Amino acid sequence: MSGLESLYQELILDHAKNRRGFGLAEPGAHSATVHQRNPICGDEITLRVDVDGDRVASVTWEGAGCSISQSSASMLVALLQEDGGEDGMPIADATALIGQFREALRSRGRIPLDEETFADAAALSGVSKYTARVKCAMLAWVALEEGLRRA
């Protein structure tokens, strides 16, 4: 697999086209809406997180951007849904995941994202070798991190 193909795996292009969680839900009782922007390319994301006690109840988002940023947001939602199940993922776990994700992406390919933990988002491992694209992949995750702080 060439560098480019590992960066743009099928799974990534799929998520970029069929975006999970796309379209903002109505704000709930304990929700926060966060706007994040990549100053380099002007891409933006608006992400809304709804919390229920100490759990992440729902995450929805809107925005336009490159396939890395779009699929990363979609994969994040998928991960939260799959791992969180009915009740939603504990906020503490979500925060920890974001931290691990950041660390792996900033590792320049040294730390892979494992599929057990990151599900489809593990396909984003390849991004960490492209330092200029790390910001794209982080956009939604940083937005969620801020949303969880504020919700």
Add this chain to the structure above:
Amino acid sequence: MSGLESLYQELILDHAKNRRGFGLAEPGAHSATVHQRNPICGDEITLRVDVDGDRVASVTWEGAGCSISQSSASMLVALLQEDGGEDGMPIADATALIGQFREALRSRGRIPLDEETFADAAALSGVSKYTARVKCAMLAWVALEEGLRRA
């Protein structure tokens, strides 16, 4: 003669010590007082020129500075006095001299100052090889040039 010795000929050091025209005369009917400054070293000269019709009647000056600037001012006064005689040098001639002096000093040693024309000031020929010192030697001459324009 080393470069340094040609720059600081006996004659130059003499003029720097016994400055002709030093001490401002009372302003006359047609006089101009000019202040010139070398921004590099902060040296200043105040020069007063008195004209009588189309002739330079008198030039006096004050100021502190390096031996090049001081002797150059002194030599300029000497030249005007010697060549101008009783009536004073014609303004047109003085202006022409200043132009020739500038040209020689900016020539990087290519154009010498001849003694016939420049009298003692011909000793300043050596300055033209020291580009950083040209401004010092020009100070009084530039001041006179401006004074003649204004008087």
Add this chain to the structure above:
Amino acid sequence: MTLPFDVAAVRADFPILDTEIDGRPLVYLDSGATSQKPRAVLDTEREFLERANSAVHRGAHTLAADATELFEEARVTVAAFVGAEPEQLVWTSGATGGLNLIAGSLGYAGRLGAGDEIVVTEAEHHANLIPWQELAARTGARLRHIPVLDDGMLDLHAAAELIGERTKVVAFPHVSNVLGIVNPVAELVTLARGAGALTVLDACQSAPHLALDLPASGVDLAVFSGHKVYGPYGIGALWGRDEVLEALPPFTTGGSMITTVTLDGAEYLPPPQRFEAGTQPVSQAVALAAAVRWLGAHDPAAAHAHEATLETRMREGLRSIDGVRLLGDTDAAERIALQAFAVDGVHAHDVGQFLDSRGVAVRVGHHCAQPLHRRFGLTASVRASAAIHTTEEEIDTLLDAVSGVRGFFGVAAVTA
């Protein structure tokens, strides 16, 4: 008879052009962002630093005299490059520094107030936009803009309406860094002069490609950056008419721009020194002079013809690729070999990444021209920009790579 332009010889002057990207030769099509530097520039700067380096305009020692001479000769050379006298050329840190100097100095001079207007264009680089926004906000003046038409040309009818007796400044790019179109300097100068307004030309993108005669152009002030004309970073130049510079107060202050300083106040030197506070980018000035000398050593007509060939090949080639949309698609204007475009269904960032895998370096994003992108309904585009060292084969590599984009991203079948 002109000899054919020897692009191979030109390329041999640029060490970086031998770089390989993932085993493919680098195709550098990002000269609009920053140019590469020929060996003559690198060598000149190094030689200066190894042989003559010392503080200029100071002291009596030999090195200082040598350095001062090289520094002031550089001013003469760079001034001549734009048809000007050395006294009219102010060193700056770059075009952005120069534009901030102009806007800031006009502000300090109290030359604008409520009721006054500043006119820019919709095609502005942020560097020629935000300083005017700030000046307007500080002085109460109003900022207006000349719209861009669908084909990328400035709307001169609108300009004629906009520019009037309230107008104090008209600032515009000689060549937009997105559209590549040469704007009608003479027409805009006529309008501005009619209104008694000052004209400010952003010559960043024209300086590397067009012969400039700033005094003859009719503008009052102009800026460009060293790093875009094959010279170093950290230096640029501001040119101004004598009487215009004379009337401007300093924007930044400090050493080497004064005559007398007391604890209570300072008197300033005449231009250009008045605007050059502090230690100047000395080695960069000397290297910038080497850059414009290097550029000037090529037959200008042949170099221009070469770049014009690249321009046509690139624009027509891109236009013919399915799903590619050009920004500023017109044959009606003089242009430089710089073209921004969007690929339907593929984000500019992804296009850029794909091109990089083919060795093709382009710029993606808004290119510091957000309002212009918004005008065309985009947030980002891809921009390819050629230089004197670009070959036709490199343009073909670009075109070939762009043709593969939509297929790779599964947006549409590759066109046959």
Add this chain to the structure above:
Amino acid sequence: MTLPFDVAAVRADFPILDTEIDGRPLVYLDSGATSQKPRAVLDTEREFLERANSAVHRGAHTLAADATELFEEARVTVAAFVGAEPEQLVWTSGATGGLNLIAGSLGYAGRLGAGDEIVVTEAEHHANLIPWQELAARTGARLRHIPVLDDGMLDLHAAAELIGERTKVVAFPHVSNVLGIVNPVAELVTLARGAGALTVLDACQSAPHLALDLPASGVDLAVFSGHKVYGPYGIGALWGRDEVLEALPPFTTGGSMITTVTLDGAEYLPPPQRFEAGTQPVSQAVALAAAVRWLGAHDPAAAHAHEATLETRMREGLRSIDGVRLLGDTDAAERIALQAFAVDGVHAHDVGQFLDSRGVAVRVGHHCAQPLHRRFGLTASVRASAAIHTTEEEIDTLLDAVSGVRGFFGVAAVTA
């Protein structure tokens, strides 16, 4: 046990030190004006320009990613050099650029007005004086100064009287570029903090010679120049506390410092980018990082001891020459190896010229500190300033040459 400092090895890093002046070896004692650059700095910048050069923070191509990485690593390195975090380090064009940024930004912020006071010292370089004069003139604030005592020390009693509740800014040099004396930062910070004033440190002359820990120093903002710390021209750094930078608006505006721009307004990035409008001096940042790495590779204690030896030898040697008068003649302070002096009856310019004929390069003039010279009844002085590469023999050459000055100019018999 520390090994003796190997100055020969240090010298071998500087190509320019092999220069001959009229057949005599160059004795470069003008590092206070601008330092020479070691080969590591020249090589690093050239390598960057030949291998990685391209626009940073832009686009997706490989070169741009490499360049961005090197550029941001440089920020980390240079920040660490002054004990700081990279987010607190703003690239500037030099110290003058940094000081104008601070004063200009405070002005734009409306942080000063009539009734407010700015306090500087009588020992200021014009770069840390005129921007405050201009700010005072623009805002109606009053500029006051801490006097310098006869021995060159700041009058701290006067400072304690001056700094009070009206004081909004206290700006001072870490080390004066004329006196070589290290000023009492802690005492001045205590006074300023007591008054709730912002402190601004001009670290131009200390950065090359003293270990800096700016966050620990207590000051709020500090600046220095690359070209004085063995790095390139055209770059410097401004350091500020997070909350201080956060509260400052931009001074210059343009590309790369914004998030959203419309034709009507712009939103700015957080520090440090907020203050870095336009293309930055990229290769110079990378080279400046190489300079501070090079400097840091020498055992700091040994280097400092070496420079202290030079300082004592130079000062005591000069003091013992008949007719030589030192500016800032005190044993009571920490110092750097920089000494300004006057020779009775011989103008500084003539002294410098004579020294040059012996190969000794010093600076003559007012060294951009006219008020301080006036304080000592002079318009000009001679300044010798050493660097890490200076040898004791070079100091002796200086002393020997200075001893010959009055004889040559026939001012007095040479002392026996």
